[in-house]
Amino acid sequence: MNRSLYVGVFGLLLGMFLAMLDGLIVGTALPTIAGDLGGLDRLPWVVTAYLLAAAATTPIWGKVGDLFGRKATFISAIALFLAGSGLAGLSQDMGQLIAFRAVQGLGAGGLMVGALAIIGVLVPPRESGRLQSMIGVIMPIAYVGGPLLGGLLTDYLSWRWTFYVNLPVGAVALLIISTRIHLPPAERVKPRIDYGGAALLTTAIVALTLLAGWAGTAYAWTSPQVLALGALSVLALAGFVAVERRAAEPVIPPRLFADRGFTLAQVLSFLVGAAMVSVTNYLPQYMQFVQGASPAAAGMLLLPLMFGMLAAQLVTGRLISRDGRYRRYPILGGALMTAGSLALLLLDASTPAPAASALTLVIGTGIGLVMQSTTLITINGADPRDMGAASGTVTLLRTVGGSLGIAVLGTLYAARMRTDLTARLGAGQAERLERSGELTPGSLPRLPAPVADAVREAVTSGLHALLLGAAALAAISFAIAWLIREIPLRTEPAPQPPPEPAPQPEPKASPQPNHSPAPQPDPEAAPSPRKG
Known part of the structure; x- marks a missing residue:
């Protein structure tokens, strides 16, 4: 990669x-937010609305990036x-926070896909692993420092x-991208937005997420609300x-899924x-x-998980750049x-904190390996014209997975925790306890010892239910990964498609200025100025 691009790529990252x-x-910060704004039962939607x-x-x-400029x-x-970040910080109740988190999410939907699409145009997949050296500068702040910084700011x-x-960090990113990123001119395409596809996709995602979050908790599985959401999905x-x-x-071109590795x-x-x-x-x-x-x-206790994700992405990127093998x-x-x-x-109420922290390393490493390799496979399997759509699709599926995952597994967590708490303390x-607003970490020391112990056991039980669900998803991932075929990664950047003497009309004239007009546009005229 040209060294002059490093600063611009840093802005993208x-x-x-x-x-x-x-x-x-x-x-x-979520437990503290619940204690300040109330609405513990709506707390998962602070994350779900964003996702x-x-x-x-x-x-x-x-x-939109493919059509109007990335x-x-x-x-x-x-x-x-x-804008969503500033409004979320000003929220006065849980409803406002959830709404402004949704505004944040509207913008966040374009961050990962936009950066990946631009990098996909500027840098070939075989060389994109080298960007991990730059990612190594900023990602520790997010993966490792994020939970810690959030805790420090909250405390x-x-x-x-x-x-x-987010505001100062975003201001720096805007300045760098505006001044240092210069994309090659793209082929002019008449913008035609797939409004119908966008509306149907949004409807399906919203209905699926509501179904996952409400079924079996807010409404029974056989209730009209849940059945209607299922039918709508x-x-x-x-x-x-x-x-x-x-x-x-199309918003997501079906031709992308013709590639087995991409799918x-x-x-x-x-x-x-x-x-x-x-x-x-x-x-x-x-x-x-x-x-x-x-x-x-x-946040500090999650450092092994975050370090595992970071190290896996760094090492995987380097190794794939070295030999092009990724399966x-x-x-x-x-x-x-x-x-x-x-x-x-193995986590329970008596697990020492250092041991609990260390146990997170393995799953973090596995997540990093899958995330890095799937991104490179996606970029390699897409044509230049579909780079934005391909990057959007991989980010979409990851985000939809997170949204549905936290809705479904979060429901398992809450249901198991409530069942365990009821069994230990009685339904009344x-x-x-749930309605009083005292079911927060800050109020736990003020509760009677038997009640506090019951809450700790119930939280552990809820976490175990969530982890069993995560293990099932991971096992499915392991089985599917064996179906991937090794296809060599490209070693050249993905250029914008140049004008060609094809049946489609091109605004650019033929590159042969001395070529005399011929009655037939014969493609073999390139080697010699005239035919004998």
């Missing part, structure tokens, strides 16, 4: 860093994300600063597939997103409720994710 930082910072909005808009951002689209996504300033901190997905097959510029990479991205978001958002609650850690200390990494990642999820079942006392 800084944009990606915003989305990563926000999700990880908020995880350690849902990001998932629904990710493919749209990618396609740089301008990426800058717009950052600006919207920063010493306010949870509101977990949102405000199926109809919207079927309609989306039909519309995409006929659309001139499998999307399935793996969905599964790893579900496992990663669920585990990283609920482990801090165990650390605070059961281990008695402060938000800052809970072994999603297989190994799936195995480590499965083993790591099962190892975390358990319900009073």
Whole structure:
């Protein structure tokens, strides 16, 4: 990669860093937010609203970038994300926070896809692993420092600063991208937005997420609300597939899925997103409720998980750049994710904090291996014209996986925790405890010892239910990874398609200025100026 591009690429990675930082910072602040704003029963929606909005808009951002310009689209996504961040920090109740988190998510949907699409144009897949040297500078702040920084801000300033901190970082990213990223001129395409496909995809994602979060908790599985959501999800997905097959510029081009590696990479991205978001958002609650850690200390206890993710991505990127082989990494990642999820079942109310922290290393390493390899497989399997749509698809599937994962596995967590708490304290006392707002880490020391012990055991039981679900997802990932075939990665950048003497009309004239007009546009005229 040209050295002059490093500063510009750093700005792109800084944009990606915003989305990563926000999700990880908020995880350690969630219990404190619930204690301040109330609405403990709606707490999962602080995460779900963000992921849902990001998932629904990710493919749209990618396609808009392909049609209107990737740089301008990426800058717009950052600006919207920063507006949502400022508003979220000003929230006065849980409803406002959830709504502004959705605004944040609307912008976040374009951050990862925009950066990946631009990098896919500027840098060949075989060389993209070298970008890990730059990622190594900024990703520790997100993966490792994110939970710690969130805890420190919550402890010493306010949870509101977990949102405000995005503003200066975003300002730097905007400045660098505006001045240092210069993309090659793209082929002019008449913009044709697939409004029908975008609407159907958004409807399907929202309905699926609501179904996953409400079924069996807010409403019975056989209730009219859940059955209606299920029917709406199926109809919207079927309609989306039909519309995409006929659309001139589909949000997710069906031709992408003709590549087997691309399709499998999307399935793996969905599964790893579900496992990663669920585990990283609920482990801090165990650390605070059961281990008695402060938000800052809970972030520190997750350092092995974050270091494992970071190291796996760095090493995988380097190794793939060296020999171009990638099939072994999603297989190994799936195995480590499965083993790591099962190892975390050893956690209980008496587990020493250092041991609990160390047990997170294995699953973190597995997540990093799968994430890095699936991104490279996706970029390698897409044509230059579809780079934005392909990057949007892998980010979409990862985000939808996270949204559905935290809804489904979070529901398992809450149901098991409530059942265990009821069994230990009785239905009346358990319900009073939940309604009183005292079911937070800060209020736990003030509760009678038997009640506090019951809460710790119930939280541990809920975490075990979530980890069993994560282990099942990881095992499926391991099985699917074996189906990937090794296809050599490209060693050249993905250029914009040049004008060709093809049947399609081109605004550019023939490169042969001395070629006399011929009655037939014969393609073999290139070697000699005239025919004998």
